[in-house]
Amino acid sequence: MTVRIENDNLIVEIHEHGAELQSVRRKDSELEYLWQADPKYWNRHSPVLFPIVGRLKNNQFDYEGHTYYLSQHGFARDLNFIVIEQSATHAVFELRDSPLTKNLYPFSFHFQIRYTLTTNDTVKIEYFVHNPGETPIYFQVGGHPAFNVPLEVNHKFTDYYVNVDPVKEYDRVKLIGPYSDPEHMGTFNPRIPLRLRYDDYKEDAIILSLEKQQTSLILARLDASHGVTMNLKDANYVGIWSPYGKDAPFVCLEPWWGIADTIDADGDITHKFAINKLAGQKDFSANWSLTFF
Template identity: 75%
Template sequence: MTVRLENENLIVEIHEHGAELQSVRRKDMQLEYIWQGNPKYWGRHAPVLFPIVGRLKDNQYTYQDNTYYLNQHGFARDLNFIVISRTRNSVTFELQDSPLTKSLYPFSFLFQIRYELDNTDRLKIKYYVHNPSKQEIYFQVGGHPAFNAPMEAKAKFTDYYVNVDPVKEYDRIKLIGPYSNPTEPEKFNAHIPLRLRYDDYKEDAIILALEKEPTSLILSRLYESHGVTMHLENADYVGIWTPYGKEAPFVCLEPWWGLADTVDATGNLTEKFAINSLAGHASFSGDWNLTFF
């Protein structure tokens, strides 16, 4: 089932499978902002990442002397959520633990995703994770939205820039293969707009450490163009990615509360790099939004 949100300017579509944002269209010119999932390049639109972000070492981890297998980015993107509330301009999806999830991830959880479209063409997104048990749980969560680049006729990928605000130097977390290397961060200078160039993604995503500081990323061309502003209220990291070697006409801006395992990861979930924990009956929320112009 697809849920449709609408205001005067935009039509937003979200599918219950993975609670995935699939389309944002501007009515006056039928402009589509969201990548439409051509499998030649990448078959998804904006998957939700839970209960891990990135890859585990050997796609496995241990918890209380048991070994569990979990593919990159977790299982939420491949499961059906249920709609628990809905209005003309908002919807909340929910996923709870099940025998299937317990075979991959031995925790009870309640995971909700709320989308709300306001009259300023802003789509608010909230991730809500609740621990319904007495046992402490461990998790990561994130988004992976892909935006068309170019968005407009006669433009090309390399016409687009990503501006990061606050304008300062950020720690950039490098990857070794699919694994994080947080011990040797590089500096990313946000005083200079990041022009989209395919060669910059030879070593996978550009990952910036945000340390929960409110941060905005603006994707657009320099002059009189349409684009997207992503505002992250309390994210730990943001990833910028396009698949290397394919010259794909899209770029992902990804808010993350977690990262892939390190090369020297022990495999113990409680020791995992960038893991979050929730005490019994505690809750977590991750907030971000997209403004389309």
């Protein structure tokens, strides 16, 4: 089932499968901002990453003497959520632990995603994790929205750029294969906006360490005629990605509260790099927003 919310400017569609954004369109220009999941390039629109972000070493983790197997980015993107609340301008989706999830991930959880049109041009996305048990749970969460580049015909991928604010030197997490290498950080300085080039993704995503600093990214055409601004309040990381070697007509801006296993991970989820630990009966929340112009 697809849920539709809208206001004077935007029409937003979210599917209950994975609580995944499917479409964001402006009424005045009829532009479709969200990538439409052509399997020739990538068959997703904006998957939700939970209970891990990225890949586990050998796709497995250990907890209290047992080994569990999880594929990249976790299972939430492949399961049906329940719509628990809906109005003209917002919708709330929920996923709870089940016998299926317990085979993959031994923890009890209530995971909610709220989509709200907060202004005529802005969609706010909120994550809520509740631990209904008495013992801690360990998790990561994040977004993976893909945006059409170019947005209009007769434009090119290289006509677009990404700008990061505040302008400063960021630590850049390098990847070795699918694993992160935080012990050997690179740097990224957005003093000059990042002109889009496919070769920049030869080593996978450009990953910036934000250290929970409020940050915004603008993806737009060079003349700034149309684009999207992502506002991050307290994310740990953000990834910028397009699949290398495919000349794909989209770019992902990915807010993360977590990251892939390190190359030397020992497999114990309680030791996992950038893991979130949530005590029993406690709540975790995170949010980000997208403004379309």
